[in-house]
Amino acid sequence: MTADDDDAYVFDEATGEWRPASEIAAAAAEAKIEVRDAAGNVLTDGDSVTLIKDLKVKGANQTLKQGTVIRSIRLTDDAEEIDCRHESIKGLVLRAEFVRKR
Numbered sequence: 001m002t003a004d005d006d007d008a009y010v011f012d013e014a015t016g017e018w019r020p021a022s023e024i025a026a027a028a029a030e031a032k033i034e035v036r037d038a039a040g041n042v043l044t045d046g047d048s049v050t051l052i053k054d055l056k057v058k059g060a061n062q063t064l065k066q067g068t069v070i071r072s073i074r075l076t077d078d079a080e081e082i083d084c085r086h087e088s089i090k091g092l093v094l095r096a097e098f099v100r101k102r
Helices: 021-030
Strands: 009-012 017-020 049-051 055-057 062-064 081-086 089-095 099-101
Touching (some): 009 021, 017 021
Antiparallel strands (some): 009 017, 049 099, 055 062, 081 089
16 A cells, blocks of 8 residues: 555546546645636735725615725635625625736
């Protein structure tokens, strides 16, 4: 029994081969999505952002004004969207192009 025998294998559909799960995890970590705001700054989970323009919120009949601060953002799998909360709107998803890192 070698060290590789303890490692689980995962089928990689891109290559059509069975690869060790540790290699797949390492490749996923390298390919992590980088989310950037309107000014080109890299955003991370927990950052605070400021809106750069007025945004009408669909389904809430409300407009978030330019300069509104949104705290504790969460990144999504999409590089263009961030998940956040506002005191009056829950489940708010904003496009990264409309925010600037504080």
